[in-house]
Amino acid sequence: MGNPLLDAEDARERLEAWQANASRRAADTQAAAAGLRALRVTATDAHGIVEVTVDSTGAMADVRLSARVQRMGLEQTQQAIMGAYRNARVKLAEAAAEVVRETVGADSATGRALLAGFRTADTEDEEGRY
Template identity: 40%
Template sequence: MWGRELDEAERWVADWSASVSERAEQAQRLAARVAGVTGAAADASGLIEVRVDSSGALTALHLDDRVTGWPAARIERMIMTTLRQAQTALFEQIAATVADTVGADSETGRAVLGGYERRFPAVAEDGDNDGGRHGG
């Protein structure tokens, strides 16, 4: 009787240990893939383009020469709006990466996505913060 219970306990520990190892490997794969993800966006006219790295930091900014006639406040507003759109694109790519590696419903997936959602709240098409993600 004790032998059977001990065998079951050993199997449970082995299964649990394998599960932990598998989740750790998945988390490492996720981290490696996320590190290479970028986001990009252009304003509706295509005159302003931005790119962000996996942390959401601006890595590239292109302004077409035609923006030189715009008031500075408009250029600033358009850059910031386009930057937020690139960060939204980054979030969408991160979400796909999470789904492919650890699953969006896993504890790790929820933690990663929650962190990105807090840093980069979704923006509406007009650039206003809409307070959350609504289906992509």
């Protein structure tokens, strides 16, 4: 049978290591959440006519139109706005993935959960940017 004092010391060391690891994971998760909340990205349509900014939720926070929009039809303008918006959402998902990678790790359960809200049909489009 082992020495009870050594076993108790070993158990105490394991518990302290577990507590330190849990504290580090909690701090990393808080840093990831704060970084994600702070995200705000801007992107343009494929022709640089419209610029859209989205906040951390993916909601449109700003839209800017170049003077060239005056020479476009309504349908082209709508397509440019939607293209810029989709590109901004893709860029937001990429920025979110970077924040998660740098904090909790994109392959961790926490990372996957944090990134789930940033995945949209826009970010999974196989043809890339609009």
